[in-house]
Amino acid sequence: MRLCTLKNGTRDGALAVVHPDGTRLVRARAVAHTLQAALDDWDRAEPELQAIHTALADGDLPSEPIDFSQVMAPLPRAYEWVDGSAYINHIILVRKARGAEPPKTLLTDPLVYQGGSSDMLGPREPIDLVNPEWGLDFEAEVGVILGDVPRGTSAADAGKYVRLFVILNDVTLRNLVPAELEKGFGFFGSKPATAFAPFAVTPDELGGAYRDGRVHLPLRSTLNGKLVGDPEAGPEMHFSFFDLMAHVTKTRRFGAGTILGSGTVSNQDRARGISCLAEQRMIEIIESGKPSTPFMKAGDTISIEMKDAAGRNVFGTIEQTVRSVG
Amino acid sequence: MRLCTLKNGTRDGALAVVHPDGTRLVRARAVAHTLQAALDDWDRAEPELQAIHTALADGDLPSEPIDFSQVMAPLPRAYEWVDGSAYINHIILVRKARGAEPPKTLLTDPLVYQGGSSDMLGPREPIDLVNPEWGLDFEAEVGVILGDVPRGTSAADAGKYVRLFVILNDVTLRNLVPAELEKGFGFFGSKPATAFAPFAVTPDELGGAYRDGRVHLPLRSTLNGKLVGDPEAGPEMHFSFFDLMAHVTKTRRFGAGTILGSGTVSNQDRARGISCLAEQRMIEIIESGKPSTPFMKAGDTISIEMKDAAGRNVFGTIEQTVRSVG
Numbered sequence: 001m002r003l004c005t006l007k008n009g010t011r012d013g014a015l016a017v018v019h020p021d022g023t024r025l026v027r028a029r030a031v032a033h034t035l036q037a038a039l040d041d042w043d044r045a046e047p048e049l050q051a052i053h054t055a056l057a058d059g060d061l062p063s064e065p066i067d068f069s070q071v072m073a074p075l076p077r078a079y080e081w082v083d084g085s086a087y088i089n090h091i092i093l094v095r096k097a098r099g100a101e102p103p104k105t106l107l108t109d110p111l112v113y114q115g116g117s118s119d120m121l122g123p124r125e126p127i128d129l130v131n132p133e134w135g136l137d138f139e140a141e142v143g144v145i146l147g148d149v150p151r152g153t154s155a156a157d158a159g160k161y162v163r164l165f166v167i168l169n170d171v172t173l174r175n176l177v178p179a180e181l182e183k184g185f186g187f188f189g190s191k192p193a194t195a196f197a198p199f200a201v202t203p204d205e206l207g208g209a210y211r212d213g214r215v216h217l218p219l220r221s222t223l224n225g226k227l228v229g230d231p232e233a234g235p236e237m238h239f240s241f242f243d244l245m246a247h248v249t250k251t252r253r254f255g256a257g258t259i260l261g262s263g264t265v266s267n268q269d270r271a272r273g274i275s276c277l278a279e280q281r282m283i284e285i286i287e288s289g290k291p292s293t294p295f296m297k298a299g300d301t302i303s304i305e306m307k308d309a310a311g312r313n314v315f316g317t318i319e320q321t322v323r324s325v326g
Numbered sequence: 327m328r329l330c331t332l333k334n335g336t337r338d339g340a341l342a343v344v345h346p347d348g349t350r351l352v353r354a355r356a357v358a359h360t361l362q363a364a365l366d367d368w369d370r371a372e373p374e375l376q377a378i379h380t381a382l383a384d385g386d387l388p389s390e391p392i393d394f395s396q397v398m399a400p401l402p403r404a405y406e407w408v409d410g411s412a413y414i415n416h417i418i419l420v421r422k423a424r425g426a427e428p429p430k431t432l433l434t435d436p437l438v439y440q441g442g443s444s445d446m447l448g449p450r451e452p453i454d455l456v457n458p459e460w461g462l463d464f465e466a467e468v469g470v471i472l473g474d475v476p477r478g479t480s481a482a483d484a485g486k487y488v489r490l491f492v493i494l495n496d497v498t499l500r501n502l503v504p505a506e507l508e509k510g511f512g513f514f515g516s517k518p519a520t521a522f523a524p525f526a527v528t529p530d531e532l533g534g535a536y537r538d539g540r541v542h543l544p545l546r547s548t549l550n551g552k553l554v555g556d557p558e559a560g561p562e563m564h565f566s567f568f569d570l571m572a573h574v575t576k577t578r579r580f581g582a583g584t585i586l587g588s589g590t591v592s593n594q595d596r597a598r599g600i601s602c603l604a605e606q607r608m609i610e611i612i613e614s615g616k617p618s619t620p621f622m623k624a625g626d627t628i629s630i631e632m633k634d635a636a637g638r639n640v641f642g643t644i645e646q647t648v649r650s651v652g
Contacts, residue, residue: 011366011581040337077405077581079444085511103509113511114440118405118581130477130577151456173577183429185411185439186512189577251456251499251515255337255403255444 001053002199003028003164004316005035005072007122012036013072017052018199022313024063028052035074035200039256042147042163046202066198068316073120074166074200075145079255081117081194082248083141083170084110085263086239090279093266097282098178110239110247113187115170117259121195123316126323127171128192129298135175136296136322139264140221140275140304141168142233144241145200146258153249158213158242163256164200165215167306167315170261171195174278174295197304198316209308213240217314219265221275222303228280229273233265233306298324327379328525329354329490330642331361331398333448338362339398343378344525348639350389354378361400361526365582368473368489372528392524394642399446400492400526401471405581407443407520408574409467409496410436411589412565416605419592423608424504436565436573439513441496443585447521449642452649453497454518455624461501462622462648466547466601466630467494468559469587470567471526472580479575484539484568489582490526491541493632493641496587497521500604500621523630524642535634539566543640545591547601548629554606555599559591559632624650 004025005013012034016025031048032038038045055061085091088106095102103111121127129136145164153161176190209216216234220227239247244260265275274280281291296302304318330351331339338360342351357374358364364371381387411417414432421428429437447453455462471490479487502516535542542560546553565573570586591601600606607617622628630644 079403079405080442082442082514100510105509109509111509111511112514114442114514116406116408116440116578116580117443118584119579128477134577151454176577181510183431183435183437184426184507184512185437186510188408188438188440188574192577193579248514251460251502251518252442253445253519254442258444 001050001202002205003035003049003074004198004200005074005076007070007072011077013076017049017056018066019056019063022316023066025066026052026056026061026063036257039145039147039163042256068198069124071124071198072122073196074164075257075259076120078117078120078257078259080258081115082112082258083115083261083263084112084239084244086110086237086244087263087266088238089236089268090264090266093279093282097278097285107238110244112244112248115191115194119193121193123196123198123318125195125320127195127296127320128325129296129322130325132297133175134173137172137174137277138221138296138302138304139170139172140219140229141170141261141264142215142219143168143259143261146254146260147256149245149249149254149258151249151251151253153245155213155240155242155246158245161245162203162241164202165206166200166259167197167219167304167318168261169195169302169304169318169320170264172276195318195320197318199314201314205314206308213242217306217308219275219304219306221273224301227273229275231265231267231272231275233262236267237262296322298322327376328527328531329361329375329400330392330524330526331400331402333396333398337403339402343375343382344392345382345389348642349392351392352378352382352387352389362583365471365473365489368582394524395450397450397524398448399522400490401583401585402446404443404446404583404585406584407441408438408584409441409587409589410438410565410570412436412563412570413589413592414564415562415594416590416592419605419608423604423611433564436570438570438574441517441520445519447519449522449524449644451521451646453521453622453646454651455622455648456651458623459501460499463498463500463603464547464622464628465496465498465590466545466555467496467587467590468541468545469494469585472571472582472584472586474582475571475575475580475584477575477577477579479571481539481566481568481572484571487571488529488567490528491532492526492585493523493545493630493644494587495521495628495630495644495646496590498602521644521646523644525640527640531640532634539568543632543634545601545630545632547599550627553599555601557591557593557598557601559588562593563588622648624648
């Protein structure tokens with residue numbers, strides 16, 4: 001089952017179930033007005049939404065075409081957005097890029113940061129460029145939307161709290177990061193609104209590609225029409241989503257609708273390209289002494305999507321254009 | 327006007343307007359089911375809530391006694407919880423306590439961190455002690471609940487986005503902080519659920535004590551029945567709430583219901599005591615070479631409240647007891 005959230009003049013939008021063909025949908029108001037409301041009451045809502053999905057697949061329900069300009073983030077605002085950094089190759093490259101050492105516990109203690117969650121962007125919303133000097137970058141990631149997760153959840157138990165998968169663009173103002181992290185309190189202003197692909201999908205939609213708490217599919221990033229990366233999201237995710245969940249629940253519990261990100265998907269094999277420009281620039285520095293790829297500028301378009309083995313565009317496409325604002 | 331949220335079996339509780347005497351309330355369902363719903367539609371809801379407040383004051387409405395064990399956090403879950411650290415004395419003491427230098431930009435660039443917001447505790451909820459080695463501490467703070475705040479808000483304009491004031495206990499696992507900050511991504515596991523006093527109050531409730539974006543009243547912390555601090559929250563708040571709002575909106579906008587904290591209230595005058603045990607322990611180290619005050623243990627009770635010049639308990643009282651959990 002794939003779900004999406006439509007603009008309807010409210011802050012949280014309207015929940016809809018996507019037709020298996022990915023081009024049509026039916027509003028799910030009778031089950032829940034919003035995705036958050038469905039997540040709050042998942043045991044009831046999930047089978048009712050699945051029944052709509054089945055009826056759509058069987059051709060038993062009228063559906064409407066999807067206008068992707070009217071699709072919001074699955075959760076246009078969320079109660080928690082926690083982003084991991086589970087791809088070791090990404091950590092090593094970006095820390096090198098800003099002259100910082102990887103943490104000593106790189107391979108044993110996951111890195112996560114708490115993100116802002118009152119302002120989540122839909123798949124076609126522009127990325128506002130306030131100041132080009134801030135070094136606007138994209139970061140292509142996989143994420144999970146969780147149910148209520150108790151404190152002290154083990155990696156072995158974590159799977160049962162995974163409700164939905166998403167892909168996302170964790171927009172980063174790269175040149176603001178070093179001074180901000182230097183202050184010791186983590187990211188804040190360097191992480192403006194995150195954007196999400198149209199569809200949030202249940203684990204069964206991923207079939208065998210979802211195993212060991214990882215999504216074993218390539219995540220494709222296309223910048224201005226040119227494919228810049230299609231790294232495999234599975235094998236090099238050093239900490240699985242289950243590991244990340246065990247880590248974050250060591251001292252805290254999380255409410256339904258918490259979004260947990262994988263961090264920028266990254267492969268050691270340079271032929272797989274990049275999921276953020278900071279990596280590209282660091283590779284250029286290593287190879288030729290200086291970066292030649294600029295950060296994003298007004299008019300640039302970043303597209304992010306993930307296709308399964310059958311070529312189906314699982315989450316729909318993030319396609320955001322950078323817009324200069326005053 | 328003072329508002330509170332009552333347990334009613336839902337995740338967000340029921341919005342109520344508090345009688346001016348602070349002991350009674352009336353449910354405000356006809357205006358908005360929850361505080362978040364009122365904040366989402368404040369221009370409509372606020373005058374209707376004020377009308378209830380006026381009718382209560384005039385004795386024109388029946389009211390029910392407040393059972394504080396049934397009071398939740400004003401926002402039991404929030405879309406954003408941003409905590410500043412605006413009291414320089416606190417920053418200097420706690421950094422000294424963990425052997426870290428204050429940031430070079432201490433006086434010019436506010437410190438803020440993004441907190442978790444899916445799990446906010448009510449004023450009488452216990453603080454769970456999972457592992458005494460983690461160094462459980464309280465932090466008494468003032469906070470504001472905001473309306474929609476645009477990116478690029480100036481300090482001069484910030485006041486109009488302040489909806490409500492709160493006081494809170496930013497519970498901290500002190501011994502987890504150094505290793506966590508060492509990793510470079512800020513607080514995460516070291517900041518379990520934050521607790522809030524019963525009442526969220528409109529700015530007019532503070533009268534002349536609210537000026538220059540600061541609350542000029544002492545914040546009283548009582549540990550196991552003994553007053554341990556009553557520092558003035560106004561004069562030494564180096565960055566006002568308006569300054570903090572200008573800082574956080576440099577690159578981001580915030581949705582209605584965002585909670586912004588002051589950081590631990592702290593005065594240079596040692597006679598005013600402390601608003602967290604880390605400060606007390608650092609003072610002991612400075613004075614005698616080693617800390618003598620332990621962190622919180624099972625059975626300890628921390629009370630936090632703020633009285634105005636007339637002796638009125640403005641926000642009601644946070645009164646939390648530490649509970650050992652497995």
